[in-house]
Amino acid sequence: MTRRNWKALQPISLRHAFELCKDHARERLNKSVEGIAEDMGLADHWVLYKYLQKGSMPANLIRPYELACGIDFVTRYLAASNGRLLVQIATGRKLAHADIVELHEHFATALKLLTEYYAKPGDPSAALAALTTHMEHVAWHRQNVAQHVNPQLDLQS
CATH class of the missing domain: 1.10.287 (Helix Hairpins)
Structure with missing residues (x-):
């Protein structure tokens, strides 16, 4: 099984963005949905399952979800769906x-x-x-x- 190139993936829907974040947390950080919910500060992990199933989440939980998953696919999708392009802030470091x-x-x-x-x-x-x-x-x-x-x-x- 080949490893995914997480930098090259682009979500095609909001639900796909949630799934990619969850998959990243599982594959790269070894976190389950229960672990993600705990890191987000949710009292019950079943609430997170509901959000993932419906493909909707309150806006104030998107950033904690992405931080818990270690990647920002939801933010990227929201920007791209509005015709915007996100660019990571460059630090001026030397190139490798x-x-x-x-x-x-x-x-x-x-x-x-x-x-x-x-x-x-x-x-x-x-x-x-x-x-x-x-x-x-x-x-x-x-x-x-x-x-x-x-x-x-x-x-x-």
């Missing part, structure tokens, strides 16, 4: 070779899926997800170059 390789990988994937879509139009979700991921990474690199003159402390590890 893996960063450039990853940028090339995202571009190649986006270009491949875009070419396939135009050659044989069908479901655009894969091409849209790849293009969104690539644009986010390019925007991050743009901001990182702009911020490189005044680098910030890397407080997130």
Whole structure:
């Protein structure tokens, strides 16, 4: 079984975003739904199951849910569904070779899926997800170059 590339995934619906967050918590943080609910401060984990089943959650619980899961797919979906693109705040850090390789990988994937879509139009979700991921990474690199003159402390590890 191959590991998912969590940076390249894009949710296609709100419910899918909730599922991806839950899957990330399970696969990367070894957390169950009960563990996520506990980290969110919910008294009963069945409430979280209800939110996941319906694909709806009160807005004041979205951020605690994402923090408990360790990833922000719900926020990304909400922004993308409104035609917005989220870019992680760049700190102006020096680039690693893996960063450039990853940028090339995202571009190649986006270009491949875009070419396939135009050659044989069908479901655009894969091409849209790849293009969104690539644009986010390019925007991050743009901001990182702009911020490189005044680098910030890397407080997130």
